[in-house]
Amino acid sequence: MGRLVLLLLLAFLMPGLAIPVPPALKALSNLHLSTSFTSRPSVVMKYSIHYIEQKIDHFGFKNDKTFNQRYLIADQHWRKEGGSILFYTGNEGDIIWFCNNTGFMWDVAEELKAMLVFAEHRYYGQSLPFGADSFRDSRHLNFLTSEQALADFAELIKHLKRTIPGAENQPVIALGGSYGGMLAAWFRMKYPHIVVGALAASAPIWQFEDIVPCGVFMKIVTTDFKRSGPNCSESIQSSWDAINRLTRNGTGMDWLSEALHLCTPLKNAQDVQHLKDWISETWVNLAMVDYPYESNFLQPLPAWPIKVVCQYLKNPNLSDKKLLQNIFQALNVYYNYSGQARCLNMSETSTSSLGSLGWSYQACTEIVMPFCTNGIDDMFEPQPWDLKTFSDECFKQWGVKPRPSWITSMYGGKNISSHTNIIFRNLRRTKMAA
Amino acid sequence: MGRLVLLLLLAFLMPGLAIPVPPALKALSNLHLSTSFTSRPSVVMKYSIHYIEQKIDHFGFKNDKTFNQRYLIADQHWRKEGGSILFYTGNEGDIIWFCNNTGFMWDVAEELKAMLVFAEHRYYGQSLPFGADSFRDSRHLNFLTSEQALADFAELIKHLKRTIPGAENQPVIALGGSYGGMLAAWFRMKYPHIVVGALAASAPIWQFEDIVPCGVFMKIVTTDFKRSGPNCSESIQSSWDAINRLTRNGTGMDWLSEALHLCTPLKNAQDVQHLKDWISETWVNLAMVDYPYESNFLQPLPAWPIKVVCQYLKNPNLSDKKLLQNIFQALNVYYNYSGQARCLNMSETSTSSLGSLGWSYQACTEIVMPFCTNGIDDMFEPQPWDLKTFSDECFKQWGVKPRPSWITSMYGGKNISSHTNIIFRNLRRTKMAA
Numbered sequence: 001m002g003r004l005v006l007l008l009l010l011a012f013l014m015p016g017l018a019i020p021v022p023p024a025l026k027a028l029s030n031l032h033l034s035t036s037f038t039s040r041p042s043v044v045m046k047y048s049i050h051y052i053e054q055k056i057d058h059f060g061f062k063n064d065k066t067f068n069q070r071y072l073i074a075d076q077h078w079r080k081e082g083g084s085i086l087f088y089t090g091n092e093g094d095i096i097w098f099c100n101n102t103g104f105m106w107d108v109a110e111e112l113k114a115m116l117v118f119a120e121h122r123y124y125g126q127s128l129p130f131g132a133d134s135f136r137d138s139r140h141l142n143f144l145t146s147e148q149a150l151a152d153f154a155e156l157i158k159h160l161k162r163t164i165p166g167a168e169n170q171p172v173i174a175l176g177g178s179y180g181g182m183l184a185a186w187f188r189m190k191y192p193h194i195v196v197g198a199l200a201a202s203a204p205i206w207q208f209e210d211i212v213p214c215g216v217f218m219k220i221v222t223t224d225f226k227r228s229g230p231n232c233s234e235s236i237q238s239s240w241d242a243i244n245r246l247t248r249n250g251t252g253m254d255w256l257s258e259a260l261h262l263c264t265p266l267k268n269a270q271d272v273q274h275l276k277d278w279i280s281e282t283w284v285n286l287a288m289v290d291y292p293y294e295s296n297f298l299q300p301l302p303a304w305p306i307k308v309v310c311q312y313l314k315n316p317n318l319s320d321k322k323l324l325q326n327i328f329q330a331l332n333v334y335y336n337y338s339g340q341a342r343c344l345n346m347s348e349t350s351t352s353s354l355g356s357l358g359w360s361y362q363a364c365t366e367i368v369m370p371f372c373t374n375g376i377d378d379m380f381e382p383q384p385w386d387l388k389t390f391s392d393e394c395f396k397q398w399g400v401k402p403r404p405s406w407i408t409s410m411y412g413g414k415n416i417s418s419h420t421n422i423i424f425r426n427l428r429r430t431k432m433a434a
Numbered sequence: 435m436g437r438l439v440l441l442l443l444l445a446f447l448m449p450g451l452a453i454p455v456p457p458a459l460k461a462l463s464n465l466h467l468s469t470s471f472t473s474r475p476s477v478v479m480k481y482s483i484h485y486i487e488q489k490i491d492h493f494g495f496k497n498d499k500t501f502n503q504r505y506l507i508a509d510q511h512w513r514k515e516g517g518s519i520l521f522y523t524g525n526e527g528d529i530i531w532f533c534n535n536t537g538f539m540w541d542v543a544e545e546l547k548a549m550l551v552f553a554e555h556r557y558y559g560q561s562l563p564f565g566a567d568s569f570r571d572s573r574h575l576n577f578l579t580s581e582q583a584l585a586d587f588a589e590l591i592k593h594l595k596r597t598i599p600g601a602e603n604q605p606v607i608a609l610g611g612s613y614g615g616m617l618a619a620w621f622r623m624k625y626p627h628i629v630v631g632a633l634a635a636s637a638p639i640w641q642f643e644d645i646v647p648c649g650v651f652m653k654i655v656t657t658d659f660k661r662s663g664p665n666c667s668e669s670i671q672s673s674w675d676a677i678n679r680l681t682r683n684g685t686g687m688d689w690l691s692e693a694l695h696l697c698t699p700l701k702n703a704q705d706v707q708h709l710k711d712w713i714s715e716t717w718v719n720l721a722m723v724d725y726p727y728e729s730n731f732l733q734p735l736p737a738w739p740i741k742v743v744c745q746y747l748k749n750p751n752l753s754d755k756k757l758l759q760n761i762f763q764a765l766n767v768y769y770n771y772s773g774q775a776r777c778l779n780m781s782e783t784s785t786s787s788l789g790s791l792g793w794s795y796q797a798c799t800e801i802v803m804p805f806c807t808n809g810i811d812d813m814f815e816p817q818p819w820d821l822k823t824f825s826d827e828c829f830k831q832w833g834v835k836p837r838p839s840w841i842t843s844m845y846g847g848k849n850i851s852s853h854t855n856i857i858f859r860n861l862r863r864t865k866m867a868a
Contacts, residue, residue: 059493061799061834062576142496154843190624192853193846365495400495409588412627418854419626 045106047074047099047118052159054122056129056143058151067129069152072099072118074106079113080166087172087195088118089153089187091180092362095120095127097353098180101297105175115167119156121149121183124355135357138399144358145366146183147410153183154191177201179359179367181424186411189419197421205424207369208407211414214372214385221287222378228290229310233379236283236313239327240276240381242320247272259321260328263343278346279327280380282334285350298350300337309333364394368404479540481508481533481552486593488556490563490577492585501563503586506533506552508540513547514600521606521629522552523587523621525614526796529554529561531787532614535731539609549601553590555583555617558789569791572833578792579800580617581844587617588625611635613793613801615858620845623853631855639858641803642841645848648806648819655721656812662724663744667813670717670747673761674710674815676754681706693755694762697777712780713761714814716768719784732784734771743767798828802838 051068072095086105090098099118109116120127123144128134135141153174161168174195176184181203188198206212225233246252247266256275257265266272285298286306293303302308312329335344363369370387373380391401416422485502506529520539524532533552543550554561557578562568569575587608595602608629610618615637622632640646659667680686681700690709691699700706719732720740727737736742746763769778797803804821807814825835841847850856 055837058840059579059581060576061579061837062572064835138496142494145493145495147493151843158839158843191846193849401498403489403495405592406492409585409592409628412625415627420852 044076045074045100046076047072047116052156054152054155058148058155067122067127069122069127069156070095070120070125071156072096072116074099074109074116074118077109077113078115081113083113083115083166083170085157085160085167085170085172086112086114086116087153087157087174088116089149089174089176089180089183090119090121090124091176091178091183092121092124092359093351093354094125096125097351102175102177115164115170117156117160119153121180122152123358123361135361141361141398141400144361146186146362146407149183150187150190153187154194157194171196174198175201176203178203185422185424188422189411189416192419192421197423199423199425201425202427203424204369205411205416206414208413209370209405211408214370215374215377217371218284218373218378218380221284222380224287224290224306225283225310225379228304228306230314231316232306232310232313234316235323235326237375237379238316239279239323242323243272243276246320246324255321256324259325260331261343263345274346276381278349279331281349282331283379286334299334301334302337305333305337361398361400364398364402365400366403366407368402368407370404478510479508479534480510481506481550486590488586488589492582492589501556501561503556503561503590504529504554504559505590506530506550508533508543508550508552511543511547512549515547517547517549517600517604519591519594519601519604519606520546520548520550521587521591521608522550523583523608523610523614523617524553524555524558525610525612525617526555526558526793527785527788528559530559531785536609536611549598549604551590551594553587555614556586557792557795559787569795575795575832575834578795580620580796580841583617584621584624587621588628591628605630608632609635610637612637619856619858622856623845623850626853626855631857633857633859635859637858638803639845639850640848642847643804643839645842648804649808649811651805652718652807652812652814655718656814658721658724658740659717659744659813662738662740664748665750666740666744666747668750669757669760671809671813672750673713673757676757677706677710680754680758689755690758693758694765695777697779708780710815712783713765715783716765717813720768733768735768736771739767739771795832795834798832798836799834800837800841802836802841804838 050071050073052071053066054069056065056067057063086109088095088098088102088105095118102118105114105116108114122129123134123141129143130136130140133140157172172195174184174187175198176182178201181200182205184198185200185203185205188195204217207217222233225236243256246256247269253266253272260275262275266275286301286309289295289297289299289301290304290306291297291301295301295303309330312326312333315326316323318326331344332341335341368390370385372385373383375382387402387404394400394402484505484507486505487500488503490499490501491497520543522529522532522536522539529552536552539548539550542548556563557568557575563577564570564574567574591606595604606629608618608621609632610616612635615634616639618632619634619637619639622629638651641651656667659670677690680690681703687700687706690696694709696709700709720735720743723729723731723733723735724738724740725731725735729735729737743764746760746767749760750757752760765778766775769775802824804819806819807817809816821836821838828834828836
């Protein structure tokens with residue numbers, strides 16, 4: 001389930017309410033949105049691309065090699081007098097894609113006379129410590145940790161202050177969303193001498209060990225569907241057994257492959273499991289990008305996409321085949337809003353700008369987030385959190401074992417009251433009046 | 435000069451003053467003293483010895499191996515109700531030796547109903563990650579860093595709170611002196627969720643990069659000698675040239691070897707340099723243990739040992755031979771207070787409980803402290819701080835290169851105002867009325 005949490009925005013839909021979204025909150029909700037949807041559609045995103053030489057290993061001295069970390073600078077609104085530096089703590093993907101989709105920073109740049117800096121996270125985009133070999137094995141992946149990434153950020157800011165005249169005494173504020181939001185918060189916690197504060201948007205810093213129940217996240221996703229249309233979550237809930245029944249034999253698999261317009265037909269039980277995982281991930285992704293306006297972040301989507309999806313999922317008591325034909329219509333909203341897809345490709349759920357290899361490794365080492373479903377409080381097939389199985393799979397794939405309690409040792413879990421100037425921003429999005 | 439700073443206590447002597455030392459201050463000045471010299475000579479030091487399994491590498495996942503870290507617990511005064519935990523952040527040596535010499539913690543244990551925990555620093559004492567191979571090469575030494583040591587401490591405290599009934603909700607306070615004092619401070623900075631505060635005694639957290647001038651430390655050492663007797667520092671200052679003149683030929687070397695009762699006679703210029711380094715280090719060590727009472731920390735010593743040394747060094751204008759005969763008397767105070775030494779051994783300057791190999795590596799990697807002398811503001815031979823030469827020597831000895839700016843990136847240098855509950859205790863020791 002590691003991939004599920006790439007960009008979790010913990011969005012809540014409240015269709016019964018009709019509270020207008022205040023502009024400030026709206027700007028924040030755009031943290032992952034293309035600026036064409038922000039309150040200032042005219043913002044021009046002009047940046048320059050730079051590279052800094054970083055130690056591959058900040059925490060050991062045997063390996064003294066370096067790599068080039070990429071970062072972007074947008075300084076058209078920056079002023080040496082009274083200005084500031086907004087520092088995006090890049091997360092698990094190509095930094096240019098995040099830069100183009102982080103409207104908030106562009107929106108506030110002029111007002112804050114701010115220099116915008118977008119730092120790419122090591123092992124993503126072009127910032128690969130060992131080039132094409134970076135993901136080859138656990139030896140090459142050994143330097144992919146949040147601690148190394150934060151050290152990169154610290155060295156980068158020191159470098160900027162040393163080399164850009166006028167930057168030295170300006171305050172630096174860290175910003176990020178999702179995993180990048182955790183990094184922004186952790187950066188302020190560990191390097192308060194380098195950043196004066198942090199804005200951590202949708203940063204699930206509690207999604208570790210047993211700080212919150214493992215079912216919470218999927219329950220929230222389910223709530224999004226529950227509130228977006230009558231019987232919507234129930235229809236999804238019914239779909240799993242329908243799939244199981246239909247795929248008991250080859251004929252059923254063939255029928256389902258065609259009904260879902262799959263690019264590669266289902267051939268065996270493993271494919272069926274993959275199908276269900278892929279569909280689950282689709283619902284989760286929809287919850288993460290359920291914006292109140294047309295958008296194009298993970299996929300091109302209409303406004304309130306879950307509401308659109310739920311228009312096809314009003315009756316959970318249909319025959320298996322009818323229900324799954326509706327599921328196809330629903331999937332089609334996510335994968336084919338542009339109308340150009342000729343078939344649905346199970347090997348993709350979102351943009352290729354995200355680094356799925358790197359994230360899979362991080363989820364298998366430090367960023368161990370226990371997720372589970374029980375099929376009662378949520379609309380998914382029951383799947384308990386099983387550290388042993390998870391650990392075995394990680395070892396098989398990467399040759400490493402997860403350390404589920406390390407992040408809490410390192411960053412404090414809930415016990416973070418000693419820290420200051422960190423804004424944790426978690427949206428409970430409210431529906432605007434039509 | 436790396437070895438010079440093992441236990442720098444920044445002691446000042448002020449013989450002109452006759453201010454009685456307040457008991458609290460006296461207790462603190464004993465941080466590195468055997469308890470037999472503390473205000474409570476009757477304290478019984480009873481502790482139990484334990485081991486905890488620690489990851490060799492907290493910051494990477496390729497190496498999942500573990501080692502046993504040693505720690506000591508003294509809980510005779512500990513109370514579950516209203517008690518606390520005093521945690522000694524072990525520095526570069528055998529933890530039992532530090533435990534026996536850290537009177538302050540034993541002194542306050544009863545009043546604070548405190549459990550005393552003394553944690554051994556990895557790569558020192560018995561806490562060797564690779565046993566006898568730990569110092570073999572840069573690969574085995576790669577996990578000897580302050581960050582790894584702090585992570586050990588964090589995991590140890592979590593373990594104690596989990597396993598000792600009644601410990602879970604008690605406050606933990608970190609304590610340490612010199613390098614251990616830096617660790618105590620850094621521990622509170624980086625893990626405020628684990629320790630509520632820190633007492634950092636004689637912790638030279640500014641002795642990095644150019645935060646303070648590189649000559650400050652040796653100037654302070656010189657001041658200690660200047661204030662302990664007339665012409666004392668001048669005599670030492672004259673002694674270097676006297677040595678240089680005398681050792682121009684073999685006869686002179688023989689004479690000097692005999693005059694100084696050296697166990698191994700001087701044979702060449704390299705030996706002469708070694709002699710001068712060894713004498714310099716002796717003066718520095720004396721400044722670090724210039725306690726107002728008889729003590730036995732680095733060596734058995736009389737009260738105010740520099741004052742005793744200076745009784746032999748009243749005239750800098752003697753002939754070279756006479757001056758060096760006096761230098762011998764002075765060295766003899768440090769190396770032969772017990773009267774049992776048959777010769778002076780240049781390969782030893784202090785207790786073998788300190789781990790000189792490990793410290794040499796740390797000084798060559800993270801703990802890069804620039805020291806220099808100019809022979810004008812101090813009593814030593816001029817020696818500029820030369821990073822290039824230092825770096826080359828480090829690479830020759832350990833196969834690693836120092837990163838002089840890393841500690842400041844990591845821990846903030848002077849810019850630490852975001853942190854709370856850290857007491858930095860630097861003694862300007864005052865002489866008690868005779």
